[in-house]
Amino acid sequence: xTMMRRAALALLGVAVALPASADTIFVSNEKSNSISVVxxxxxxxxxxxxxxxxxxxxxxxxxxxxxYVCSGDDNxxxxxxxxxxxxxxxxxxxxxxxxxxxxxxxxxxYIANEDDNMVSVxxxxxxxxxxxxxxxxxxxxxxxxxxxxxxxxxxxxxxMAHFIDTASxxxxxxxxxDARPRVARFTADGRFVWVSAELGGTVSVIDTxxxxxxxxxxFAVQGVAKEAIQPVGIxxxxxxxxxxxxxGPANRVAEIDVQTYEVKKYHLVGQRVWNLAxxxxxxxxxxxxxxxxxxxxxxxxxxxxVKSVGVGGAPWGVIVKP
Amino acid sequence: xxxxxxxxxxxVARLLLLAGALLGASTAWxxxxxxxxxxxxxxEEEPRIPLTFLEPVSDDEGVxxxxxxxxxxxxxxxxxxxxxxxxxxxxxxxxxxxxxVRELTGQGIRLLVADLRADALLxxxxxxxxxxxxxxxxxxxxxxxxxxxxxANVLHVTPxxxxxxxxxxxxxxxxxxxTWMLIVGRAPEDAAYADALRRAAKRFGAKIAEEKTWTFExxxxxxxxxxxxxxxxxxxxxxxxxxDVLVVADEADQFGEYLPYHTWSPRPVAGTHxxxxxxxxxxxxxxxxxxxxxxxxxxxxxxxxxxxxxxxxAVRAVGEAATRTRSNDPAALAAFIKGPxxxxxxxxxxxxxxxxxxxxxxxxxxxxGPRTLVSVSPQPGxxxxxxxxxxxxDDRPESRCRK
Numbered sequence: 001x002t003m004m005r006r007a008a009l010a011l012l013g014v015a016v017a018l019p020a021s022a023d024t025i026f027v028s029n030e031k032s033n034s035i036s037v038v039x040x041x042x043x044x045x046x047x048x049x050x051x052x053x054x055x056x057x058x059x060x061x062x063x064x065x066x067x068y069v070c071s072g073d074d075n076x077x078x079x080x081x082x083x084x085x086x087x088x089x090x091x092x093x094x095x096x097x098x099x100x101x102x103x104x105x106x107x108x109x110y111i112a113n114e115d116d117n118m119v120s121v122x123x124x125x126x127x128x129x130x131x132x133x134x135x136x137x138x139x140x141x142x143x144x145x146x147x148x149x150x151x152x153x154x155x156x157x158x159x160m161a162h163f164i165d166t167a168s169x170x171x172x173x174x175x176x177x178d179a180r181p182r183v184a185r186f187t188a189d190g191r192f193v194w195v196s197a198e199l200g201g202t203v204s205v206i207d208t209x210x211x212x213x214x215x216x217x218x219f220a221v222q223g224v225a226k227e228a229i230q231p232v233g234i235x236x237x238x239x240x241x242x243x244x245x246x247x248g249p250a251n252r253v254a255e256i257d258v259q260t261y262e263v264k265k266y267h268l269v270g271q272r273v274w275n276l277a278x279x280x281x282x283x284x285x286x287x288x289x290x291x292x293x294x295x296x297x298x299x300x301x302x303x304x305x306v307k308s309v310g311v312g313g314a315p316w317g318v319i320v321k322p
Numbered sequence: 323x324x325x326x327x328x329x330x331x332x333x334v335a336r337l338l339l340l341a342g343a344l345l346g347a348s349t350a351w352x353x354x355x356x357x358x359x360x361x362x363x364x365x366e367e368e369p370r371i372p373l374t375f376l377e378p379v380s381d382d383e384g385v386x387x388x389x390x391x392x393x394x395x396x397x398x399x400x401x402x403x404x405x406x407x408x409x410x411x412x413x414x415x416x417x418x419x420x421x422x423v424r425e426l427t428g429q430g431i432r433l434l435v436a437d438l439r440a441d442a443l444l445x446x447x448x449x450x451x452x453x454x455x456x457x458x459x460x461x462x463x464x465x466x467x468x469x470x471x472x473x474a475n476v477l478h479v480t481p482x483x484x485x486x487x488x489x490x491x492x493x494x495x496x497x498x499x500x501t502w503m504l505i506v507g508r509a510p511e512d513a514a515y516a517d518a519l520r521r522a523a524k525r526f527g528a529k530i531a532e533e534k535t536w537t538f539e540x541x542x543x544x545x546x547x548x549x550x551x552x553x554x555x556x557x558x559x560x561x562x563x564x565x566d567v568l569v570v571a572d573e574a575d576q577f578g579e580y581l582p583y584h585t586w587s588p589r590p591v592a593g594t595h596x597x598x599x600x601x602x603x604x605x606x607x608x609x610x611x612x613x614x615x616x617x618x619x620x621x622x623x624x625x626x627x628x629x630x631x632x633x634x635x636a637v638r639a640v641g642e643a644a645t646r647t648r649s650n651d652p653a654a655l656a657a658f659i660k661g662p663x664x665x666x667x668x669x670x671x672x673x674x675x676x677x678x679x680x681x682x683x684x685x686x687x688x689x690x691g692p693r694t695l696v697s698v699s700p701q702p703g704x705x706x707x708x709x710x711x712x713x714x715x716d717d718r719p720e721s722r723c724r725k
Contacts, residue, residue, distance in 0.1 A: 096613065115613045117397055137397045138613050156610060157638075157667060158398040159645065174401040176645065179667045180610075199665060199673040225710055227672040249671075 023279050024082070024321045025286055026067055027295055028055040029312025035069065036295075036311035037085055040279065040320070043297060043309050047085045051078045057099040057142075058317035061124065062106030067319070068124075070097040070111070077109070077122070082321060091127045094120035099183075101142040101151070103166065110151055112139040119153050121169060131169045135162045143184030143193055150208065152193050154181035161195050161204075163211060173211045177204040183275075185234040187258075196231035196245060203231050203245055205261065215261045217245075224250045233275035237282055244285055246273040253287055253298065269296035270308055274315070280322040288315035356404045356650035358395075360640055361431035362388045362633070363422055365413045365442055373543050373579040378624055384437035384460065385410060386622040387630030391637025393621070395644070404644055408637070413442075420449040427451040432652030433458075435636045437629060440464040440471075447473040456656040458636035461629055465518060468680040468716055472723035477659070477681040479639070480632045483518035485715035486599040489687030489699035490569075490592055491522035492713070493599075496701045499566035503589075504533040505581070509574035515594060516571040526704075530569075532562040540576045556584035569593045596692075599699070602631035603690035608698075611669040635668050635683070642666055671698070677712070680723040684711040 023040025037047040052071025067080040079089035096115035109122040121131035136158025143152045151164040163173040178200020185194045195204045205215040230248030243256040252266040270289025277286045285298040297307040369381045395406040413422045440462040459478045506516040570593040572578035578595030604625040618626040643655040665673035670686045689697040704713045
């Protein structure tokens, strides 16, 4: 039924040429130095955009007219126009940018400089770095609270989530998590921040008021070695009921009931799943699979992977535009 | 910048420490800083002269890794009110390591990074003052140190020869290059490496079709038209029964470098030369290693060598324990490091921990080509009921360690 409706919609989309109504998925390819643009209806690559070297972190600007891409080996942010699908600008990033987060107000971009033990603050209007915040060794994950007041950065070798006050740009607290934290994601209500620990094999849920770990979620997949369970990407549904965690070389995405923190299911996806994105209607989950060079598409209603789409070499980040 | 004076570097290391302390003092959490002191013990020796000209002759292998470990620990420590100090001790060539251990104990050192060869390591571990110490072996790959001669107060950070040989044998098995020619140098360590290779061949189903001992004179690496001699000597020397791969045991680095492209049959070379199983190599850039190389090269002015890497791991193991336990009590740190909750992140794509039966750090082993990374072992398909990392080296049932 759903499939038929989708097929019908797709046909309609083609027939009346309303490309704006279809989702567009953007995938950064760490190895091929490109962004794959995937049509959400046909689930095929419609364009490949050449960007700087080793693109990983990828995000939209506030009105989704631009994409910002961390080009790590070129020490810059590339700016892509989402209509023309061309690189239209470059911005400074500090050394070796890997991941970043845009403040909800849309002007300041907070960038983790993996090589520099720093978080750089970029003013996207002035295209200038306006501040640097010293953090732990190998800063990586970046999350920002819905009210924009609290920034959380994780540092891989220090194994901490650093809580940063965005008004003063000062570290106000440090929460120890398991080894090699990668991604920090706030819940929609801002009460918790979820932090994945790649080598620790866990996700820590931190209460943002007390700044204490209230729950540590562990994973176990039958037939998969403990060492292969390496949580990285995290997404939560808008209603805050379900969370999805990419488990790296375990080739699974864990689905978690947010109320009980119980793992409900492990979805088999491509090899070395890095990051995740939900479609705007939350009917699909997209995953980047760094070793199999594809993107898995999980149908959220059926709880099944319905397609894998070949993209570029070593796909890493993924974002979706309605 | 290739060979900076050691003293200058020590000074820089101190400055870094000072900077770390200042940063720590300026944060709100460093009210009452805990100091964690780690000893570093090595022996004065002639610098190693590599056969290749591409590698610098360095007199600070090992200690540079330990210093970087201190800098990394300090960055983390400043958020927790912990600071780290490295107390470096160099035993004269004719000196006794036991005396150095006594002196370090006098300075309150209970956690010691030992950049020593096997006999000196055992002497250090046997010193009466070492009884309450935890010693990290960051250099000696000898298998008997993990078996018949194992000690309760020693953890082995550096992989054993058997781990290296198993890592190589798994890869060769995966490629189905299962018939080997083995060439062994005359140094005792070459014989030990060859023993590990023979054991690995048996474990992973390879056959050593022919074995030869290198008997030519050791030559100076810098000889005009030296290649003419090499080109004359090596092809007939490597003639023999049919084999898929030529495996070389030349830890002393006397001839192995000459084998590739000179072999009688067109065969790849692996072992101590050619494709090398190793704890660390500059060609490895996965799992965040890029940033680690950059930090090291900024500090040391040269590439990181395996001895630097293992010293870094030892210092980081102490740092990780201090972070997790929030303690500076050496006994508490040692207990945590040996315990079940310890995990070390060391740019190998998975957490590392110490084997309880022999104190060996279980770790993936790189297979490094001269210019790029070839692979990382354990290879897929070599399964283990507990940890696939335990397919490398002495597993629990095989261990002869009775601590």
